[in-house]
Amino acid sequence: xxxxxxxxxxxxxxxxxxxxxxxxxxxxxxxxxxxxxxxxxxxxxxxxxxxxxxxxxxxxxxxxxxxxxxxxxxxxxxxxxxxxxxxxxxxxxxxxxxxxxxxxxxxxxxxxxxxxxxxxxxxxxxxxxxxxxxxxxxxxxxxxxxxxxxxxxxxxxxxxxxxxxxxxxxxxxxxxxxxxxxxxxxxxxxx
Amino acid sequence: xxxxxxxxxxxxxxxxxxxxxxxxxxxxxxxxxxxxxxxxxxxxxxxxxxxxxxxxxxxxxxxxxxxxxxxxxxxxxxxxxxxxxxxxxxxxxxxxxxxxxxxxxxxxxxxxxxxxxxxxxxxxxxxxxxxxxxxxxxxxxxxxxxxxxxxxxxxxxxxxxxxxxxxxxxxxxxxxxxxxxxxxxxxxxxxxxxxxxxxxxxxxxxxxxxxxxxxxxxxxxxxxxxxxxxxxxxxxxxxxxxxxxxxxxxxxxxxxxxxxxxxxxxxxxxxxxxxxxxxxxxxxxxxxxxxxxxxxxxxxxxxxxxxxxxxxxxxxxxxxxxxxxxxxxxxxxxxxxxxxxxxxxxxxxxxxxxxxxxxxxxxxxxxxxxxxxxxxxxxxxxxxxxxxxxxxxxxxxxxxxxxxxxxxxxxxxxxxxxxxxxxxxxxxxxxxxxxxxxxxxxxxxxxxxxxxxxxxxxxxxxxxxxxxxxxxxxxxxxxxxxxxxxxxxxxxxxxxxxxxxxxxxxxxxxxxxxxxxxxxxxxxxxxx
Ligand code: HEM
Ligand SMILES: [Cu+2]
Numbered sequence: 001x002x003x004x005x006x007x008x009x010x011x012x013x014x015x016x017x018x019x020x021x022x023x024x025x026x027x028x029x030x031x032x033x034x035x036x037x038x039x040x041x042x043x044x045x046x047x048x049x050x051x052x053x054x055x056x057x058x059x060x061x062x063x064x065x066x067x068x069x070x071x072x073x074x075x076x077x078x079x080x081x082x083x084x085x086x087x088x089x090x091x092x093x094x095x096x097x098x099x100x101x102x103x104x105x106x107x108x109x110x111x112x113x114x115x116x117x118x119x120x121x122x123x124x125x126x127x128x129x130x131x132x133x134x135x136x137x138x139x140x141x142x143x144x145x146x147x148x149x150x151x152x153x154x155x156x157x158x159x160x161x162x163x164x165x166x167x168x169x170x171x172x173x174x175x176x177x178x179x180x181x182x183x184x185x186x187x188x189x190x191x
Numbered sequence: 192x193x194x195x196x197x198x199x200x201x202x203x204x205x206x207x208x209x210x211x212x213x214x215x216x217x218x219x220x221x222x223x224x225x226x227x228x229x230x231x232x233x234x235x236x237x238x239x240x241x242x243x244x245x246x247x248x249x250x251x252x253x254x255x256x257x258x259x260x261x262x263x264x265x266x267x268x269x270x271x272x273x274x275x276x277x278x279x280x281x282x283x284x285x286x287x288x289x290x291x292x293x294x295x296x297x298x299x300x301x302x303x304x305x306x307x308x309x310x311x312x313x314x315x316x317x318x319x320x321x322x323x324x325x326x327x328x329x330x331x332x333x334x335x336x337x338x339x340x341x342x343x344x345x346x347x348x349x350x351x352x353x354x355x356x357x358x359x360x361x362x363x364x365x366x367x368x369x370x371x372x373x374x375x376x377x378x379x380x381x382x383x384x385x386x387x388x389x390x391x392x393x394x395x396x397x398x399x400x401x402x403x404x405x406x407x408x409x410x411x412x413x414x415x416x417x418x419x420x421x422x423x424x425x426x427x428x429x430x431x432x433x434x435x436x437x438x439x440x441x442x443x444x445x446x447x448x449x450x451x452x453x454x455x456x457x458x459x460x461x462x463x464x465x466x467x468x469x470x471x472x473x474x475x476x477x478x479x480x481x482x483x484x485x486x487x488x489x490x491x492x493x494x495x496x497x498x499x500x501x502x503x504x505x506x507x508x509x510x511x512x513x514x515x516x517x518x519x520x521x522x523x524x525x526x527x528x529x530x531x532x533x534x535x536x537x538x539x540x541x542x543x544x545x546x547x548x549x550x551x552x553x554x555x556x557x558x559x560x561x562x563x564x565x566x567x568x569x570x571x572x573x574x575x576x577x578x579x580x581x582x583x584x585x586x587x588x589x590x591x592x593x594x595x596x597x598x599x600x601x602x603x604x605x606x607x608x609x610x611x612x613x614x615x616x617x618x619x620x621x622x623x624x625x626x627x628x629x630x631x632x633x634x635x636x637x638x639x640x641x642x643x644x645x646x647x648x649x650x651x652x653x654x655x656x657x658x659x660x661x662x663x664x665x666x667x668x669x670x671x672x673x674x675x676x677x678x679x680x681x682x683x684x685x686x687x688x689x690x691x692x693x694x695x696x697x698x699x700x701x702x703x704x705x706x707x708x709x710x711x712x713x714x715x716x717x718x719x
Contacts, residue, residue: 006377006378009377010301010302010373010377013372013373013376013377014302014369014373017368017369017372017373017403018369020403020404021365021369021403021406021407022407023407024403024404024405024406024407024408025407025408025410025411027407027408027411028407028408028409028410028411028412028441029411029415031408031411031437031440031441031444032415032426032437035434035437035440039434042504043504044503044504044507045434045436045502046502047434075430076344114430116429116430118429120502121502121504122502122503122504123504171429173429173430174430175430178431
């Protein structure tokens with residue numbers, strides 16, 4: 001092989017390899033949306049659907065009872081009171097239930113928070129349908145205020161028989177710095 | 192493989208090289224760059240080793256005595272980063288630079304100027320990483336795996352420096368890998384077809400493809416950490432719609448192939464040394480090539496065995512468990528072939544062979560503990576304990592590092608033109624062999640009994656086992672000084688080495704004189 005021919009060959013291989021490198025760098029970032037889609041389809045990570053499901057009239061399966069437990073937790077830097085009104089409920093698949101969560105802002109300043117849900121076992125997240133949830137939106141609270149936040153849900157009757165207990169946990173994050181205009185308007189009107 | 196070289200003597204006439212510091216700064220010679228990589232890796236090995244000594248000193252007794260917990264965490268983190276990216280990987284790149292062109296009959300690497308760059312950015316990368324230790328608040332303290340949110344929400348201000356140093360190391364590895372691939376694909380001497388290449392060349396070719404595939408993903412992961420921490424994105428922050436578990440998926444998608452990047456070249460080295468000192472051909476050459484390729488492919492399908500306890504669905508746990516166990520099959524093929532090569536061979540036990548034998552036995556122990564960890568239900572007990580630490584030190588220290596030592600002894604006569612001091616070498620081998628087992632074997636028991644990893648303090652029932660471990664650690668650290676002394680001594684003088692100092696050695700590198708002339712194979716050899 002002549003020198004110039006060799007150099008041309010080298011350049012071709014280098015070009016292809018650099019393209020692969022760029023492609024793999026992009027792939028690293030593409031993993032982010034891919035992961036989201038994957039989790040949504042498989043319930044892989046216990047994330048619940050982040051939007052309301054219409055309360056269609058469901059056949060209630062009274063032959064089965066599933067225990068749904070509620071856990072709340074505050075992320076770093078938010079001193080709110082945040083707890084469910086009941087620790088757990090027993091429901092039949094298909095039956096619509098409302099559970100209230102209590103939140104209070106004990107600080108001297110107006111704050112905005114948002115709760116992020118997660119379900120264990122992850123598989124169960126595919127069958128937990130929320131008709132209404134405070135977690136869909138940011139929650140503003142003026143200094144010293146309290147509020148009751150409703151969460152309305154039902155379990156899909158298709159829920160596999162081996163799931164007898166599921167835990168819905170909420171982590172409350174401080175979103176004051178990232179509050180939407182809509183939430184801020186709510187805060188102002190409440191004062 | 193039998194090789195005939197026509198006319199090597201003409202090369203010695205124009206064997207001039209530049210001198211002084213500029214020779215090393217501007218060199219594009221594969222042998223110079225190989226030496227730079229190897230010395231750099233040895234220095235990093237001692238810096239990372241010093242950090243391990245701090246860790247073992249603190250763990251000598253229960254309670255906090257020598258260092259602050261935050262500093263302890265920086266030591267475990269930077270020890271891991273230095274050993275992976277500063278010691279093991281550059282040592283393999285150094286060996287690739289020195290040996291691949293000589294093994295395939297090429298005059299140099301295909302892209303010599305890029306070669307210079309890929310080495311010379313490394314010291315800057317590590318200077319940035321190490322300097323962060325001296326800043327207020329300290330350096331990275333979140334473990335070499337830099338899990339979010341430890342590396343984002345809870346990390347200290349120097350995290351940007353960590354990120355930039357990882358970018359630099361990544362770019363260096365990628366350039367090195369590109370060079371290896373182009374060299375192997377394009378610069379083989381006539382007649383050196385793929386199935387005649389020595390296994391070290393084969394394993395490095397496959398390693399280089401792994402590097403190209405996963406180093407960019409690592410670069411992406413550190414970039415996401417950077418933007419999450421400083422620019423308000425929320426890739427890994429649940430509050431903003433991200434997910435910290437996703438970090439682990441992205442990291443281990445890089446991380447598991449990375450551990451094979453650190454062992455495949457070892458397989459090539461051992462496959463060169465065992466036949467040489469057994470005076471037999473390697474058993475199952477083709478199956479070695481296929482086993483290496485299948486390990487590389489499978490390594491993309493097992494990453495979540497590092498994440499069994501993150502609450503994955505049962506199906507995923509099983510999938511990753513079975514895929515992980517599947518890797519043991521091609522790995523077993525390799526061990527079988529090495530043993531079969533030795534079967535009825537005329538074996539002698541010079542130091543390269545001793546390290547190679549220790550590799551085969553001790554790496555296999557590491558493979559077995561890996562299999563134990565791969566069993567999902569028991570991993571719930573072993574995960575994040577010293578059992579994992581024992582596992583990866585068997586595969587990385589008595590595996591990767593021992594193979595690098597074996598390679599150094601095997602090729603030192605070719606590099607320096609002198610035989611190393613065999614007495615010192617034997618001393619180095621036996622002290623290392625004993626101390627490394629005193630160091631790492633008891634960690635299995637500490638882990639099975641529940642001692643967590645990455646902690647500066649522990650409950651008193653682990654006191655004895657940690658004391659033994661620490662003594663082993665100090666002894667192993669000291670033993671490596673013998674190697675440093677031996678290497679310097681061998682560079683400076685010693686018994687003159689023949690072109691082929693090992694009777695049973697095979698390959699083109701032994702057809703050129705020792706020390707290898709500055710330029711070799713400017714006229715390609717004929718390979719039969
Ligand atoms: C038969 C082959 C192997 C199997 C089945 C195996 C399996 C595993 C498993 C299941 C874990 C996760 C343990 C846990 O965190 O709970 C692990 C960790 C690890 N393995 Fe292996 N392994 C094998 C070979 C290797 C090799 C060849 C290397 C490197 C040369 C390696 C390096 C590591 C490292 C560095 C970790 C720990 C990473 C960390 O958490 O810091 N393994 N291995
Ligand atoms: Cu792994």
